[in-house]
Amino acid sequence: MDDPFPRTLGNRAMHSLSLQRHLHDQMQSNSELCDVILVVNQVEIRAHWSVLVMCPYFQSLYDSGLKERMSGKINLLIGKTPAVRVAISFLYTGEAEITYETVKDILEVADYFQINELKSCCQSYLESMTMTVENCVQMCLLCSLYNLEFYNKVFEFLRGHLPDIMQQEDALTLTSESVMSLLTDPTLSYVEQKQFYEFIIKWSEFDLENREAFFPDLFCSLDLQKIPRSVLENEIEGNPLVKKDKRCQVHVLNIKMKYITGLIKEDDGVREAILVAGGCSQVMFASIFSILPFRESLAVKSLLGYILAEDRWIELAPLPHQMQQAIMTFCSKKNCLYIFDQGNQSFSSRVFIYKFDLEETKWTSFLLELPENHISGSLHTIVACSGKLFAVISCHIIQKGGQNVQWSTFLMEVKEDGTKSEIKNHLFQRNENTSVVACVMQDRKICILATKVGAIPRRKGKSTKFFVYDAALNRKYEYSRGVNWDNLMFAVGDEIVVTRMGKFSCMKYSMTTRKWRHVKEQFLPFPTQPFESTDFSSISDGSNFYVFGGKGVKSMESVAEAMCYNYAEKKWKKLQELPQPLRQGATCCIQLPSNLAKCHIKCPHCIFFPSRSRAKYDVHYQREEDDDEYDYDDGSGYTFDDDYVSDGLWSDGVPDYLDDDEYDDYENWFI
Template sequence: MSLKQKQEKQQEQQLSLRQRMALFQASSSVRQTNSKGSGACKRKKGGAETNTSISPSLHVGTEIKDYKACSSSTLSNAHLNETHISTSCPPSSDTCHSQELISFLLPSYCDSLFSSLRSLKEEGLLLDCSLQLLGDSHKAHQLVLAAVSQRAEEWLCSQNMEVNLYNVGGSGCHITYAGLKAVLNFAYYGEVNMTYTEARDLEEILMACRCLGVDRLAEVCKAEAPSTGRAEREQSLQVIRTLWERRVGCDVIMEVESGERFPAHRIILAAGGDYFRALFCSGLRESKEEVVCLRGIASWVLESLLEFMYSGRLKLGWQNIWDLTEASLQFQLQGAHTLCSEFLHDHMNDASCLDTLFLAETYGLERLGRAAEEYALAHFQQISERENFKDLTCTLLARLLEKDELSVDSEVVVFRALMSWVEEDKAHKLANLPGLLQRVRFPLMSPPELEEVEGCRLLRRNAEGREALQIVRKLLEGNQRTIGCKPRTPNQVLVLVGGDSVNDNFERREPNRSLWFAQRFLRGEGLIRTIEWEPLVQLPEPPRFRHCVCVLNNVLYILGGRKYYGKLDILKSVVRFSPAQFKWECLPDMASARDYFAAVCWRGKVFVLGGNQDDTNYLDSVEYYTPEDNTWRLAHPLDTPICGHAAAILDGEIFISGGCDSHLRCLPSLWHYDPVYGCSNRAPMASGAGRAGHVMLAVGNQLVVAGGLQPLQVGFGDQLQCEAYDVLQNCWMPLPSLPRPHLSPAATCLDGMLYILGGSSSDSGYDTPWVYRYDPRDKFWDKLGTLPRPYADLAACMLQLPINHRG
């Protein structure tokens, strides 16, 4: 190799994984390897296209003899140490990237290999042994037969391809068709394919075992409890591996461009992966050649893959994972690829997740790609500070930035990461800035953070950033009515709003103006759970209970309720709180005063439905607020006046459950509500004769109702039973019961789990201090701790708070 060629190869090895993948993906010949070996011998590596070449014909036996001078054990370590494994992760200083290689076994590999061997036999491919018996010829693979037969191993060593089985074991030793069939079946399946209830059948099998030296089959036939087919196949694979290590029966030599050669068996290569099956079985020139040259692959990589094909084991570590993953995909070795993917999945970390994500995108590895993306979203703040973050493609970066699941302490971290990405290569990346800035959620930022954005030189000096600057200036001026923004879900905290409770002297009940948020959920010894609550802000006067809250674009709307206990104390006023601006704003009043009503956010609007107007009259009216024009309007009324009901959104549709009508009847009803067409009936709730003062939320693809009270023969009682509604089946299913009563509690949902907080007991009259969480996967209510104090008639939601307000 010339000096220039060596320099080019070193440059190729120093390419980042992203660059290597891009060059590899650009090669049309690589894509052709995915179609059963069409053009399978062509490859592009490091920008240079090469052909798989066939060396002049040499007798395989001569090559194997020469090869014995270099043992298999010395090749692996020597070449692994000499070859630089190029990744974009810092290999020496990062402690999470250990240099140790660990052996991984794919348990299903042996079964998969023998399944492929049987397939090759059934299709008549690579059959190199003809067994003549009573005028008939029985084709097989010599290597497979040699794995169970001592006599077949002798034929393999002597390259005896055609054998007459008449008196093969000497005089007095006669092989019958039944005996031969049993031996062949044992070789390919590891099992006996017949029942031998008659002595003659067993004698024929044992006679064939003696003639062909198939001792293991004889033992299976004689054993009271025969071993499993899997155990026998694994033992046969061990024999095949031993034959390979001894270079017995190797009929092809795989040569890498550095000149090193590796004898192997065509049948094992073809059974191991689709690439080699196409290479040796599709009639290509290579199928008849004895030496096949594979260019663009390091000798240690090929040796590792051969080791896998003969054992199902692969030694993996951060120093070789990228090259082996690429090679397993190139040669379509599904088993090796499975081990590589599992390694990348199970050892995901800040340094590897972006390279894993790019690799998964390049090759369409959906499961691995999802895992890498989820990790990147959960650790975005850490990975955005790494050097390989700047290698992300615009498409991948845009996809990460637009996800609700992206986790950062503050949205300004997203902005800083984007600016760092652009600054690394402004000439090529600046054109992408406008589209990427649209994915930054500026309304989630605090005023100091917005001022940092406004002062960014890159935005001020380039036309690409003008639209973002206009948004930022409007936010700083407090004009946010037309600027919508969803919160990042992992950054949300649970917030309590209002409610009432018994005062410290236990003299009377008092309404509450406090907003609290859950700083941490703590787990103590045993079953002890506590919640660390922190005060967030005080409600503007008056205090509120029996109210509703909604969150739209991470802005908290607080609607109606009561300020005290008289019938004239029911409120129609509405306020909203912006966590980013950390300020309150009074909105126009609703048309009607309401408490014990329901509210939802639907299609960018806030809807309030029904409720109690003055302790005598219940409402059937529905109003909705439009933030764009700061106006309330009437929608289609409900079918009947109700209060104490619940409402939720599932699949973009509004559903209303239960409540009490104007005759104080507790209803089991479920309605689908449309603001234009009104209510339509769905299957009624199944637990009890009705339910009111409860909660209903969408959890997964179901509506879950919990808490409240139910009608009894005399009066009302606590309802502990919970149930879930399936929209597609239009039916209710029972869920685990609540451990304690929760009448008029607060409830919210996060990450597919339902939180129910506080309330009271209809039976005892006492307030409930407990917080429970329901996980639909475990089907279990988990007690998380208590409220700051036992509140009833409160509300709760999830909000994304700026980091400076989270303590």
């Protein structure tokens, strides 16, 4: 009879667990079968060398041949006894009981013994905790000291809640390097400089003997221009720490002299800015889908603001929906922004216009409704003038008999109360080739330039007309004689300039002489030679011409470049790039309340309190002319995770800079 084939029998898992418990029981009971004694604060803990060498610390002691191995006794000068006992037990069982009171001590021992698995357990415990302004400083301390991956998330929470955290006692344990880094971090612009001043005073007085030497450097890093003048003169200038150091006194005196000489003015609560809304961002996998017709249809709903005096970008409450070809205007008297999606160029008799109230931070919508017998509307542009909203619209007029008589263009006053729009002036008859541009002069006169006007398209030649509508007098004037068409028209001083970028001549209309003149000069040169960009957004503020984004002619990809041309200096300069590649965005100049301009485009505060969640939305929209209207009202509790993903600012909902190596510099922030 042949021998049966060999088999392996038994239960390895149960035996391993039994052996583990057996050895752990010996350690817990200080059994004589243990072959090494650990002495911690005069307390003896018996263990087995065979288990201890699982961690590098004890393995090095065993291999070194020192007296610890020969005597079988190791004197440990690190950690508290309960924490050491937890760490040793972890080597036996792979489990540890961790509480908020003991996690710091356990991390200290685990790091010293190089038990990485125990450190991971401590990190998991910290991650399971609810992070608050009361505990995040201590959590950041632990993560920084012991190089835990959880540090980036805790540190970002600290930066996102900094004003509240600076009121906590734990914040006074920050080192001078950490405080300086906070003061000089441009993304923390949402924190008022007065709050930073009060914090460094409190931080210095917490340990005045050792910290007084750091105060001058910290104080001189403050931007005193952003602190009210009354506070500067009545509070800061007389502070003992400021009066004690000459550098601090000079820093205050420099700002006071600028106030006296008029170089700076007291903050009026308004920031001059340029808004860029909607447009198309970068298409994902553009190389794969480049042959498809919809490759450029990735519209965005971002509303970005460029703060002129500070050369930085901010993000306002996003548009109610994505807009590929928006047109936008700002009414300074109402402090409201109006925007329309020109992607759907034609409508039957009514269309929605969206309104953003800057004071209430609220998006609403209202209907632009054509008068009776006016159908098939096409909105060319909207402008705000003298506190009213006007629109240049083309539509068909139907007589009483039902015949379609003409296709005409009008200047209409748009009513926000739901009543039908009022036709102010009939401008001209048009055809499918007619083009129109408009601008506002001195918030009183609307200038309208149109080319290829007339009911019948002309194959040869062209007909160009120029109108000026005085909103105060409700009168229209035509000054078409001598005018030529170009795609750019803007106001400079008391003149209207018509040109295009790179052209070696321009047309200028004087509001004083009411005449056109041809000027042989390159009023607006290209930013670069050759200039290989199209579909860029542009706007003039009367002194400068701004260009944002665009699409590369060769690459066919969106770009994020931003440039400015000064008419007086006749020079181009680069500005801070757009937060995302963008083209075909709508632009307008705006006076932005300072409370909306505080946050940096990468503001950590906005990660936890997105701009959309701080705004109100009460808007309506219509997908198709025959569809029912859709109501959209999410109040102020919008917390979707894809706020930034849909806008293309961040690809995964988390800022890319959190993963940058530069944030490793914060590891030694705490004492």
